[in-house]
Amino acid sequence: MKKSIIYLLLTFIAVHLQAQKQPNIVFLFSDDAGYADFGFQGSKIMKTPNLDKLAKSGAKFTQGYVTDATCGPSRAGLITGKYQQRFGYEEINVPGYMSANSKFLADDMGLPLDQLTIADYLKKLGYKTAMYGKWHLGDADRYHPTKRGFDEFYGFRGGARSYFGYNDVSKANLDNRMERGFGNYQEPTKYVTDALANEAVSFIQKNKDNPFFIYLAFNAVHTPMQATAEDLKKFPNLYGKRKELAAMTLALDRACGKVINKLKELGLDKNTIIVFSNDNGGPTDKNASLNLPLSGTKSNHLEGGIRVPYLISWPKQIKSKTVYNYPVSTLDLLPTFYAAGGGKTEDLKDIDGVNLLPYINGENNARPHNTLFWKKEVRLAYREGDWKLIRFADRPAELYDLSTDTAELNNIAFKHPEKVKSMFKKMFDWESTLQRPLWMLKRSFENYDIDRMDRYRTPEKVKREMQQYTSPIKEKRQFEKDNK
Known part of the structure; x- marks a missing residue:
């Protein structure tokens, strides 16, 4: 009886100590x-x-x-x-x-x-x-x-x-x-x-x-x-x-x-x-x-x-x-x-x-x-090392070297056609393993996503957009309008 109690006590202590290490x-x-x-x-x-x-x-x-x-x-x-x-x-x-x-x-x-x-x-x-x-x-x-x-x-x-x-x-x-x-x-x-x-x-x-x-x-x-x-x-x-x-x-x-x-x-x-x-x-x-x-x-x-x-x-x-x-x-x-x-x-x-x-x-x-993927309907982005290829529904694919172009301002797809071809093939290989979407958005939201992307396509566009919040006069007028 004593041995059983001691065994249970030691087991409890061991489990408790292990839990504290986690x-x-x-x-x-x-x-x-x-x-x-x-x-x-x-x-x-x-x-x-x-x-x-x-x-x-x-x-x-x-x-x-x-x-x-x-x-x-x-x-x-x-x-x-x-x-x-x-x-x-x-x-x-x-x-x-x-x-x-x-x-x-x-x-x-x-x-x-x-x-x-x-x-x-x-x-x-x-x-x-x-x-x-x-x-x-x-x-x-x-x-x-x-x-x-x-x-x-x-x-x-x-x-x-x-x-x-x-x-x-x-x-x-x-x-x-x-x-x-x-x-x-x-x-x-x-x-x-x-x-x-x-x-x-x-x-x-x-x-x-x-x-x-x-x-x-x-x-x-x-x-x-x-x-x-x-x-x-x-x-x-x-x-x-x-x-x-x-x-x-x-x-x-x-x-x-x-x-x-x-x-x-x-x-x-x-x-x-x-x-x-x-x-x-x-x-x-x-x-x-x-x-x-x-x-x-x-x-x-x-x-x-x-x-x-x-x-x-x-x-x-x-x-x-x-x-x-x-x-x-x-x-x-x-x-x-x-x-x-x-x-x-x-x-x-x-x-x-x-x-x-x-x-x-x-x-x-x-x-x-070494590889990462992002997909939404036809749109798909694929990162391989520092190369990133983006496939669109309404324009040719774009290729960027993120090691030198974090802001994605310099599309170099036309300079590297073989790289684009290779990455397209790997995109498709990955895409072919996926299940079909269980539900789909209305098409109008896909248009909205594309429009939003173009609106904020470059840091310069973002800075211009943000002027309404950084200019005190404009900001105050907008704030007052929003809080009437």
């Missing part, structure tokens, strides 16, 4: 932020002291990519570790935007149930899991976060909502109601960005003795453009959307700081992996975000649509002030988290991401990815 994981994810709109990315306007400090504490990736230039597919790729086009999630899942002849519509649009998520994998390793904020991977109950590996959820199922609690939620906003757990709708009493951070802080407190994973997907700084009066006052020299964006970004940084400071308060910061990234390029026309020096915006395959801020901090394993210059992807988060948590990456079947830790720490000096 790092906690916190994934901070913003929405529609501009590549240039953070202090650590060079902004002199945005106030992001907490994220700037996070950037110095670990690794900053100068070529961090998402898997799509729009939010739904981008999230589907990162949460599964595989190209979302492989399981038919090529388009965003917003019912009103869909073509009537799509195979799946309305409640059928969501992350296929046969796809495992980061949370599914980490639960197998003993992690407590939580998701807070914007889900956007299916409105129907069967796609709910608590049915996709997450123990806790507070957020909304749709793609955008008010930053203040609804007094009366109409039927049109049902997918955007704030929900605690499953089916328990509870509107926040605080500004949503702050409310989400508070939920994460509470979860950390409750699970400080267990390894945990938090996916904190802010809707900031996605439209609607809404900020608190207090935050707006901190940018007296700005007007219009740019002022609102600055205030919303300040709230985002404050919320991230709350989470980071809680980890420090509990002594968990040294053994916690914190990742910060964004779901796609900033939509300059919608929220006055800046992607400079990159060309393009959200919804197109120029670098401004797919290259994003990307930070990883883990004081126990990653040196501070590390700068990593090879391309990485949000596809890599799943295998990186799984390996850090003690899982064997060889057990991860059929994924496209890689464990980044050996690359960050210099154990592997090769590129994590």
